[in-house]
Amino acid sequence: MTSLGKWARDTFGLGKGPVSVTVVARGADGRVSLLTVGEDRYALKQPFGAVDEEDVRREAAHLLHFARAGIEVPAQVSDGEGRYAVPVPAELGGGQARVARWVHGHAVGTETAGLSGQVGSLLGALHAVAPHSDEVASRWYTTMPAAPVWQDLLARSEGRPWARSLAARMPDLLHHADRVGRSGALRGPVVVSHRDLHPDNVLQAPDGSLRAIDWEDSGPTDVHRELAKVLVQWHVEGDRVDATGVAEAVSTYRVAGGQGRVETLDDFTMVLCSETNFLADQLRAALDPDLAEEHREPVLAEVEQALTAYVPTPDALLRVLRAASGR
Numbered sequence: 001m002t003s004l005g006k007w008a009r010d011t012f013g014l015g016k017g018p019v020s021v022t023v024v025a026r027g028a029d030g031r032v033s034l035l036t037v038g039e040d041r042y043a044l045k046q047p048f049g050a051v052d053e054e055d056v057r058r059e060a061a062h063l064l065h066f067a068r069a070g071i072e073v074p075a076q077v078s079d080g081e082g083r084y085a086v087p088v089p090a091e092l093g094g095g096q097a098r099v100a101r102w103v104h105g106h107a108v109g110t111e112t113a114g115l116s117g118q119v120g121s122l123l124g125a126l127h128a129v130a131p132h133s134d135e136v137a138s139r140w141y142t143t144m145p146a147a148p149v150w151q152d153l154l155a156r157s158e159g160r161p162w163a164r165s166l167a168a169r170m171p172d173l174l175h176h177a178d179r180v181g182r183s184g185a186l187r188g189p190v191v192v193s194h195r196d197l198h199p200d201n202v203l204q205a206p207d208g209s210l211r212a213i214d215w216e217d218s219g220p221t222d223v224h225r226e227l228a229k230v231l232v233q234w235h236v237e238g239d240r241v242d243a244t245g246v247a248e249a250v251s252t253y254r255v256a257g258g259q260g261r262v263e264t265l266d267d268f269t270m271v272l273c274s275e276t277n278f279l280a281d282q283l284r285a286a287l288d289p290d291l292a293e294e295h296r297e298p299v300l301a302e303v304e305q306a307l308t309a310y311v312p313t314p315d316a317l318l319r320v321l322r323a324a325s326g327r
Contacts, residue, residue: 004092008044009037011086012077012099025107026298027200029216034102041102043074043213046088046095048295051216056084056098062192062218069129072211074100103211105203112199112234115210116242120249122210123197123230124256130191133220137186141195141221144180144273145173145280153283160286161300165307175314176272183266186222189259193221196274198233225270227253227260231320232271232312239313246323262324268317279306 005019017038025032030047060076067075077099079086085096108115150173157163194201196217203211231249235242253260262268282302285291291299312320 002092004044004088004097005035005037007089007092008035008042008097008099011079011097012042013080014042014077014099015040027214035099041104042077043100043102045098045100046093047085047098048095051085051096051098053083053085059215059218060084063215065131065192066126066129071125071129072103072205073215074103074213076100103203103213105205105211108199108202108204108210110199115204116234116245116248117252118204118208118210119197119202119230119234120252120258121256122202122212123227123249124253124258126193126212127191127223127226127253127259128257130193130223133190133192135190135220137190137220137222139273140277141225141270141273144177144276146177146181147174149280150174150177153280153287156287157283162283162286162303162307165304166283169307169311172311172313173276176276176311179265179314180269180272183269187224188222190220190222192219193223193226194218195221195226195229197226197230221270223258223260224262224267225260227258228262228267228320228324229271229274231262231324232268232317233310236312236316236320237309238311239316241316241319241323243319243323246320247326250324262321265317265321268312268320271312275306275310275312279303279311282306 003019005021009015009019014037020036021044022034023031024034029049030045033044035042035044056076063073063075066073076084078084085098088095088097150170154166154170157166194212194215196214197212201212201214203213205211231246234249235245250262282299285295285299286303
């Protein structure tokens with residue numbers, strides 16, 4: 001029987017060398033393997049759910065733009081028919097597979113200390129060359145679950161391991177929902193960017209600089225709000241804020257050509273929406289009796305992380321705002 005590696009090699013036209021496949025990461029949306037073909041390396045992605053070919057084609061176009069601008073990105077590889085998301089034969093596990101050029105570096109993960117300057121430079125470089133967009137950002141980044149949604153999720157969570165943590169965060173969640181509901185219009189400019197530049201989606205290259213991977217969520221975003229999102233995701237854990245890191249990231253972001261400025265609490269709308277929408281989705285998955293066992297433990301871990309670390313407190317946002325704006 002043909003192996004998954006040989007199938008991917010032949011389907012995506014990666015040459016004729018010997019192959020190996022090693023799983024290197026498992027995220028909320030799928031698993032990623034290192035696919036070697038001879039001396040060449042690729043990222044083999046297998047999403048847990050079906051992905052739309054047009055969405056992947058749009059992502060490939062975004063990556064091509066940044067690659068042409070001199071940014072190292074995981075450029076997508078298409079098969080012989082021009083497809084980027086290809087059905088995998090049932091005997092090899094089914095689902096879909098995608099292949100991208102391998103980006104060299106080691107995972108950052110939770111080891112973010114001392115990287116504030118690098119992450120500011122990375123985002124600034126992306127924003128400096130990002131194409132302007134007339135598209136409307138998806139609701140994932142502009143709206144968050146309203147109070148009745150959180151109250152329903154809390155009621156359904158009674159007796160579950162996360163129920164006490166969710167109850168403790170309810171005042172913050174309701175406060176954020178009210179703030180997002182009153183947030184103003186985008187200040188712009190709106191550009192195509194990564195939109196999910198948290199530490200798990202970044203590698204540190206051999207020269208110490210950072211590289212963005214996992215571009216599945218790339219699309220239109222307000223530069224001010226994406227800057228605020230990155231500052232929170234790299235320098236905030238619940239109520240703890242690295243104000244010095246925030247200031248350093250903003251400084252290097254500007255040096256690299258970034259146009260964003262964090263000036264009001266409205267600029268945190270993007271991070272509040274994306275983190276709370278993610279939390280709500282993970283809670284729904286955890287409450288689903290039909291969730292496959294292989295996914296249950298990772299989902300429970302994501303719920304706990306979101307409640308304790310990912311969703312910032314209102315006071316933390318105020319401290320980030322002061323550090324970012326120099327007030």
